[in-house]
Amino acid sequence: MTHSIHEAQATLRSQYKANPAQAMVTDRASTRSSTKVADPFHSLVIPKGGDNPAWPVGVHIAVGGPYDAPCPGDLLCAALAACQDSSIRLVAANMGIELTALDVHVQGKVDVRGALGVQKDVPVGFQSITCDVHLQAKDGTPPEMLEKLRMAAERCCVVLSTLQSPPQVQTNYHM
Numbered sequence: 001m002t003h004s005i006h007e008a009q010a011t012l013r014s015q016y017k018a019n020p021a022q023a024m025v026t027d028r029a030s031t032r033s034s035t036k037v038a039d040p041f042h043s044l045v046i047p048k049g050g051d052n053p054a055w056p057v058g059v060h061i062a063v064g065g066p067y068d069a070p071c072p073g074d075l076l077c078a079a080l081a082a083c084q085d086s087s088i089r090l091v092a093a094n095m096g097i098e099l100t101a102l103d104v105h106v107q108g109k110v111d112v113r114g115a116l117g118v119q120k121d122v123p124v125g126f127q128s129i130t131c132d133v134h135l136q137a138k139d140g141t142p143p144e145m146l147e148k149l150r151m152a153a154e155r156c157c158v159v160l161s162t163l164q165s166p167p168q169v170q171t172n173y174h175m
């Protein structure tokens with residue numbers, strides 16, 4: 001990388017202050033019918049859309065699938081882990097904290113009785129999500145700096161903030 005994250009983000013901050021509309025970005029993903037569209041257990045998701053590589057998606061064994069590919073819940077956990085990881089790395093770089101190790105593990109608990117319609121009072125969706133962040137910084141990094149890193153990284157993690165304060169989701173069917 002030819003420039004620092006601090007320099008890159010300083011330029012972006014100035015740009016977004018001058019023109020707030022430029023700060024609105026759109027992330028996207030789509031699914032694509034495979035040759036076996038009648039297969040209820042497998043699909044493909046294309047992150048970023050377009051001609052990007054497709055990721056196989058499966059159905060969890062707990063709802064009747066073979067669980068031979070990541071299920072949507074795994075992808076949600078992966079999105080949170082990736083966002084936590086990148087947020088921590090970016091904030092650490094901006095703060096001048098040298099990380100020596102970083103592993104993020106995300107686990108979501110789901111009572112599938114809701115999804116299967118077994119029990120109407122069981123909600124569909126994750127009942128809890130746990131993030132375990134294992135982080136090490138260069139020896140001599142003050143603990144108060146690591147606490148500031150934690151707080152700032154949590155504040156700027158888009159996926160974490162979205163899960164904690166969910167937006168309205170609109171689904172349009174085109175049949």
